[in-house]
Amino acid sequence: MYEYLNNIVGNEVITYFVVAALPLFLVVLPFALIAVLAERKVSAHMQDRLGPMRVGYHGILQTVADILKLIQKEDIIIPQADKKLFNLAPFLVFIGSYAVFAALPFSSKFIGTNAEVGIFYILAVSGFVVAGILMGGWASDNKYSLLGAMRSAAQIVSYEIPTAIVVLTLVMITGTLNLGTMSEQQTAYFWNWNILGGAGEGIQQILLIPFMVVAFTILFISTLAEVNRTPFDIPEAESELVAGFHTEYSGMKFAMFFLAEYANMFAVSAIIVSLLFGGYQSPFGYLGNTLGIPALIPFEQLFWFLSKGVFFVFVQMWLRWTLPRLRVDQLMTVCWKYLIPYAVFNLLIVGIITLI
Amino acid sequence: MNLYDIIFYLFAAITIVSAFIVVNAKNIVYAAFSLLFTFFGVSGLYVLLGADFIAIVQVMVYIGGILVLLLFGVMLTHKITSVDIKAGSVQTIPAVIIIGIFAALLIGLMYSTHWAVNPAEIPVTTTKSLGKTLVTEYVLIFELLGILLLVAMIGAATIARRDGDK
Numbered sequence: 001m002y003e004y005l006n007n008i009v010g011n012e013v014i015t016y017f018v019v020a021a022l023p024l025f026l027v028v029l030p031f032a033l034i035a036v037l038a039e040r041k042v043s044a045h046m047q048d049r050l051g052p053m054r055v056g057y058h059g060i061l062q063t064v065a066d067i068l069k070l071i072q073k074e075d076i077i078i079p080q081a082d083k084k085l086f087n088l089a090p091f092l093v094f095i096g097s098y099a100v101f102a103a104l105p106f107s108s109k110f111i112g113t114n115a116e117v118g119i120f121y122i123l124a125v126s127g128f129v130v131a132g133i134l135m136g137g138w139a140s141d142n143k144y145s146l147l148g149a150m151r152s153a154a155q156i157v158s159y160e161i162p163t164a165i166v167v168l169t170l171v172m173i174t175g176t177l178n179l180g181t182m183s184e185q186q187t188a189y190f191w192n193w194n195i196l197g198g199a200g201e202g203i204q205q206i207l208l209i210p211f212m213v214v215a216f217t218i219l220f221i222s223t224l225a226e227v228n229r230t231p232f233d234i235p236e237a238e239s240e241l242v243a244g245f246h247t248e249y250s251g252m253k254f255a256m257f258f259l260a261e262y263a264n265m266f267a268v269s270a271i272i273v274s275l276l277f278g279g280y281q282s283p284f285g286y287l288g289n290t291l292g293i294p295a296l297i298p299f300e301q302l303f304w305f306l307s308k309g310v311f312f313v314f315v316q317m318w319l320r321w322t323l324p325r326l327r328v329d330q331l332m333t334v335c336w337k338y339l340i341p342y343a344v345f346n347l348l349i350v351g352i353i354t355l356i
Numbered sequence: 357m358n359l360y361d362i363i364f365y366l367f368a369a370i371t372i373v374s375a376f377i378v379v380n381a382k383n384i385v386y387a388a389f390s391l392l393f394t395f396f397g398v399s400g401l402y403v404l405l406g407a408d409f410i411a412i413v414q415v416m417v418y419i420g421g422i423l424v425l426l427l428f429g430v431m432l433t434h435k436i437t438s439v440d441i442k443a444g445s446v447q448t449i450p451a452v453i454i455i456g457i458f459a460a461l462l463i464g465l466m467y468s469t470h471w472a473v474n475p476a477e478i479p480v481t482t483t484k485s486l487g488k489t490l491v492t493e494y495v496l497i498f499e500l501l502g503i504l505l506l507v508a509m510i511g512a513a514t515i516a517r518r519d520g521d522k
Contacts, residue, residue, distance in 0.1 A: 013359055085389065116481030117412050124412045127420025131392050134427045138385060146431065157424055177483060 019112065023101040027306070032262040036063045039317050046321045073251035081248065082139040089136030090249065090256035096128030097260040100267040105180040107280045107301035118178040119167055122271060123160065126226065129260070130156050133235075136257075137245035148244025151328065152228055152235035158335045159225040159232075165343035166219040169350050170275045173198055173208070179271075183279020190283035195276040207353050211346055216276050218343050220312075223268035225335070227261065230320040234328055269312035273305065280305040364404050371397030388426050395419050409482045 037052070037060070044051025052059030077086060100122050102112035115121065130153045137149020173194065174182050186193050195212050197205030225232035236244030246257045273279060280301035288296030326334070374393035381387040395418040402411035445451075490498050 082385075085385070115408055116483055117408050120409075120412050120416070120483075124416035124420060127415060127424070128392075130424050131389070131419060131427070134424070134431070135389060138427075138431055150428070150431070153424060153428070157420070160420070 020102070022110075023104070023106070023112065024098065027106070027266070028098065028101065028259070028263045031266050031310075032259050033063050033067075035262050035265065035313060036066070036258075038314070039320075042314070042317045043321050046318075067255070070251060070255045075251045075253065078141070078248055080141040082141065085135050085139035086248075087253075089132050089139060090253045090260075092132030092135060093129050094132075094256050094260045094263070096125055096130075096132060097263040097267065099125040099128065100271075101263070103179055104267070104270050105183045105274055105279055106305050107298040108180075108184065109298040110302070111180045114178065114180060116176075116178050118176075118180070119171070119182075119271070119275070120177050122179075122267075123164055123167065126156065126160065129264075133245050136249070140245070140248040142248055144241045144243075145245050145247045148235045148241045148247070151241075152245055155228065155232065155235060155331065156226050158332065159222040159339075162218050162222040162335065162339040162343045163226065165340065165347055166215045166222070167275065169211075169215050169343075169347045170194060172347070172351060173354060179274040179279065183274050183281060186278040186281055188278075188281045188283075188285050190278065193276065193278040193281075193283075204353060204356060207356075208350065211350050211353070212276065214342065214346050215350075216272070218339050218346070219272055219275070222335070222339055223272065224316060224319070225331070227264040227268055227316075229265065229316055231323040231326050232331060233320075233325060234331060265313050265316055266309055269309045269316070270305070272312055273308040277308055278304075360404065364401070367397045367400035367404065369397075370394075371401065384430055385427075388423070388430050391426070392419060392423055395423065407482060409486055 040062070041051045041059070052062040055061040055065045077083060103115070103118045103121050105111040133152045133156075134149050137145045137147075137152075140146070170182070171177055174185055176182055176185075182194075186198065190196065192198065195209075195216055197208040197212060228235050235241070236246075241247070246254060249257060282300060282304045286297050286300050288294055288300060370393055374390040374397065377390040378387045378394060381390065395414060399411040399414040399418075402408075402414060
């Protein structure tokens with residue numbers, strides 16, 4: 001990938017920039033475009049409505065129209081706001097969300113950075129999102145924004161712990177922090193995925209299955225909370241806080257927060273996929289192998305990675321329109337009294353099993 | 357001057373400029389947020405030194421942990437955000453003299469020392485070897501630190517608990 005691009009562009013620096021921009025233009029922006037529409041359509045059909053129907057066939061171009069509208073909007077900065085921080089916050093939040101994409105293995109030929117610290121890096125950069133949210137909430141000079149930012153930051157910081165413990169469990173089994181290597185180990189065919197005990201052999205693999213399911217449940221709940229989605233969306237609970245930390249934002253700055261939220265949704269789904277559901281590996285083997293065209297395999301892998309990721313995004317939307325919102329105390333109880341102890345015991349048991 | 361030199365100077369500039377703002381900002385929230393860029397610059401320098409794991413720990417612990425804690429402290433403390441921090445200068449002449457002596461000492465040391473220049477390759481990854489050293493050679497210190505942190509955590513929970521709670 002790099003060599004190929006380097007040959008075309010002819011300069012190392014430009015190649016890096018191109019590689020860094022690829023996920024943005026190939027994944028994040030098209031994904032956000034589709035996901036916003038999908039969310040409206042999914043929610044509409046779940047509530048027995050039709051959703052947007054006017055723009056294009058069955059409202060397909062609705063998001064494009066929305067973006068055009070957002071671009072034309074006046075950029076309102078309220079006079080009480082702290083201008084520097086107010087303008088910086090959306091960028092910081094988006095940087096934090098987009099930085100995650102550097103370590104995601106889209107296919108065996110395309111992973112932003114092959115650094116050995118992979119998943120640990122992903123956990124770390126979410127700190128930028130927390131700082132950005134606090135910055136936006138504080139700079140807006142609005143009590144709802146500040147409260148929303150506080151709640152959001154407290155929630156992300158708390159739910160990072162069960163996420164990190166489950167990730168540690170997976171790292172212990174696979175022996176690597178690199179998501180690319182992790183995907184490689186879960187070789188094609190779905191019975192080799194980590195959720196079904198990994199690519200190991202014999203009794204150990206069967207023993208691992210129930211604990212991997214527990215790990216998946218904890219990971220899914222806590223990553224859902226980390227991206228502030230329902231049922232964990234108390235930071236932007238409309239009935240209490242208007243729109244949380246981005247109440248005062250309008251136009252493109254609001255769009256940045258929105259884009260960051262959708263990028264985050266895909267990112268956490270992609271993390272779950274790479275850790276437990278085989279990463280970019282196909283569940284049934286590759287068409288490229290059957291037809292004898294090895295060049296086809298990376299594209300198939302990209303297809304599988306994106307499809308699995310989008311599937312989990314769909315599950316997130318599904319939950320959003322199924323479950324009611326939690327209260328603040330319930331939210332913290334779920335994290336500290338249930339998820340963290342379960343995750344720690346799960347870690348211990350998986351450790352014992354791997355020693356057998 | 358190749359690409360890595362440019363990146364190094366970029367990170368060094370980010371670190372120094374933001375650290376200067378931390379010290380000089382009149383608004384305590386500005387100081388706290390510039391600290392974010394200081395930490396970020398330092399972690400960038402670690403990456404350039406080939407210490408990938410330490411760089412990520414720097415981001416995780418300082419930006420994800422300590423900075424957020426600091427921001428919470430600043431924002432939740434009553435009226436602290438509107439207090440003007442005293443950032444003027446007092447006793448300039450003694451300070452300049454002391455700093456001058458100290459700087460001269462450091463620069464003198466820097467030039468008089470024979471640095472052991474090691475042309476070894478920068479390791480591709482440090483995670484595995486760090487983990488191995490932690491649980492073999494330094495296992496006692498590692499465990500003691502763990503117990504210390506646990507004690508601190510229990511202490512914090514005890515202090516934070518209200519009297520009525522059981």
